[in-house]
Amino acid sequence: MKFFVDTADVAAIAELNDLGMVDGVTTNPSLILKSGRDITEVTKEICDLVDGPVSAEVVATQADAMIAEGRKLAEIAENITVKLPLTWDGLKACKTLTDEGKMVNVTLCFSANQALLAAKAGASFISPFIGRLDDLNVDGMELIEDIRTIYDNYGYETEILAASIRTVNHMKEAALIGADVATAPPGVIKQMANHVLTDKGLAAFLSDWEKTGQKIL
Numbered sequence: 001m002k003f004f005v006d007t008a009d010v011a012a013i014a015e016l017n018d019l020g021m022v023d024g025v026t027t028n029p030s031l032i033l034k035s036g037r038d039i040t041e042v043t044k045e046i047c048d049l050v051d052g053p054v055s056a057e058v059v060a061t062q063a064d065a066m067i068a069e070g071r072k073l074a075e076i077a078e079n080i081t082v083k084l085p086l087t088w089d090g091l092k093a094c095k096t097l098t099d100e101g102k103m104v105n106v107t108l109c110f111s112a113n114q115a116l117l118a119a120k121a122g123a124s125f126i127s128p129f130i131g132r133l134d135d136l137n138v139d140g141m142e143l144i145e146d147i148r149t150i151y152d153n154y155g156y157e158t159e160i161l162a163a164s165i166r167t168v169n170h171m172k173e174a175a176l177i178g179a180d181v182a183t184a185p186p187g188v189i190k191q192m193a194n195h196v197l198t199d200k201g202l203a204a205f206l207s208d209w210e211k212t213g214q215k216i217l
């Protein structure tokens with residue numbers, strides 16, 4: 001499973017990128033607000049840092065304006081993925097922009113039918129939002145499973161990008177189901193390294209080592 005980082009925090013992306021953990025980045029208007037940076041400036045910086053796709057989201061709601069914004073965002077760098085909301089206008093813009101050879105991430109997907117439409121409109125990525133469904137007491141992972149089945153039934157090449165990931169369990173479940181990509185905040189990716197038995201075991205080894213009175217260096 002590919003890891004995308006869901007943030008516009010350049011330092012956090014750089015730390016994970018140095019470890020080879022970053023296959024791409026996703027941003028959205030809320031994350032740009034959180035960064036306090038200019039969208040073009042910060043997106044360019046991220047694109048220079050990361051080799052993989054970097055999603056930058058349009059804010060227009062009519063297809064023509066979405067297409068114009070998408071073309072402008074795509075000028076920032078070659079690895080820009082234009083992020084479009086899953087609305088009828090968003091699907092129209094998706095078809096036009098993918099026909100032009102641009103990568104498109106269709107976002108705010110909450111149903112398997114929406115995902116089917118995005119695939120037919122040529123989306124490069126579909127972003128089902130797991131955490132926001134879980135917030136409504138709906139199992140977001142079932143949606144990932146349904147989309148996986150539908151895409152595999154018909155051989156759609158649109159990649160399933162599990163989004164709105166909130167926990168390390170979401171990461172494991174997305175990987176088990178076979179999501180192509182998971183996008184998660186840097187903190188969730190780092191938490192994947194944690195285990196209480198690792199901490200306990202390490203403390204015991206270090207305590208025993210001290211008793212030997214030896215040194216390695």
Ligand code: E4P
Pocket residue numbers: 006026027028107127129131132163164165183
């Ligand atoms: C995905 O591309 C979105 O930016 C993101 O995953 C949304 O997550 P949230 O529901 O935690 O805001």
